[in-house]
Amino acid sequence: MLFLSCNLNNERRTVAKADTLRYRYQHYILSSKEVVDNDGKKDTTYFKAIFPEFEQKEINDLIKRQFTANRQPDTQYNSIEQEAKAFIENYEDFVKMDEYPRAWYSEMHAKVLQNKPSFLSLSLELSDYTGGAHGNYNTLFYNYDPLKVDTIGLEKIIPVEKQQSLTKIAEVIFRKQEGLSTEQALDESYFFEDNRFHLNNNFTLTPKGLLFLYNVYEIKPYAAGITELMIPYEQIDSLMTEEGKHIRTQLRQNITTN
Incomplete structure (x- = not known):
């Protein structure tokens, strides 16, 4: 070895x-x-x-x-x-x-x-x-x-009681990103059970917003690869905790790494 x-x-x-x-x-x-x-x-x-x-x-x-x-x-x-x-x-x-x-x-x-x-x-x-x-x-x-x-779990950024609102906002962004109408079923071409959109726990915070990532086989076939979903802070500002807003502020400041 x-x-x-x-x-x-x-x-x-x-x-x-x-x-x-x-x-x-x-x-x-x-x-x-x-x-x-x-x-x-x-x-x-x-x-x-x-x-x-x-x-x-x-x-x-x-x-x-x-x-x-x-x-x-x-x-x-x-x-x-x-x-x-x-x-x-x-x-x-x-x-x-x-x-x-x-x-x-x-x-x-x-x-x-x-x-x-x-x-x-x-x-x-x-x-x-x-x-x-x-x-x-x-x-x-x-x-x-x-x-x-x-x-840092999602509940420290978006309180549990507000995560349903986050999901609704995310679904609108997802449908627009994927070219889907508001009525189009999600359990036909995607792996969403019972035609219900959901967010996973694979997320991070960026200077632009809250970024979720679905891996292969999670919501699409292997050949479709991964799917990223960015939720801009401007759309979820009223949902965020003070801790989440504090992190957002730091991310938008010019504190960089080389």
């Missing part, structure tokens, strides 16, 4: 304000010792991860726990390294029984999207192949309060 852990050459550090978080990207890869030959092309299975390493340990621990929990919800791993080892071991057990073995891969690329004094957001891009016609991929958003070292 091959293990490599190093800093990327193009490190990205926060430089705008002292109260934003400092970090650098780390690169980790673990490869299988099993080499397969497909039509004369030799290949091997690997697990690859690129992720930010924060100077603040509490933030690091919180983020990494979520990464491993969401990638494999049925299995609890204590670290990315532990998950990588399990992936390689599963492959090496499987390949011994596979008549036509193919190499697998699993990649994760975590990116810092926003790094503000009271708001940190990341995207986790995942892709993998474990046999079959094609691989799979998805993107997950993570939102944090760095001051409280805690996650």
Whole structure:
């Protein structure tokens, strides 16, 4: 097995304000010792991860726990390294029984999207192949309060009692974006049950608005890819909590990362 852990050459550090978080990207890869030959092309299975390493340990621990929990919800791993080892071991057990073995891969690329004094957001891009016609991929958003070292759920931005109003606004935007009339059914070409539009929990805050992302197979077939839905702040200002408005203000200020 091959293990490599190093800093990327193009490190990205926060430089705008002292109260934003400092970090650098780390690169980790673990490869299988099993080499397969497909039509004369030799290949091997690997697990690859690129992720930010924060100077603040509490933030690091919180983020990494979520990464491993969401990638494999049925299995609890204590670290990315532990998950990588399990992936390689599963492959090496499987390949011994596979008549036509193919190499697998699993990649994760975590990116810092926003790094503000009271708001940190990341995207986790995942892709993998474990046999079959094609691989799979998805993107997950993570939102944090760095001051409280805690996650930020939708209820902290839009109160639960106002989320039905948010959904109604979002549906109007979605139908316009998809070229649908107000009467057109959503359970014919989309995977909305009982013809009812719904928002998922995969969201983040941007300078422009509240961004939701539906991954493949979530509301459309695989071939249709992902679907992003941006809800401008101007349309939901009256629904937002004070915490949500505070984050919005910070996002619109010129506090940047390089």
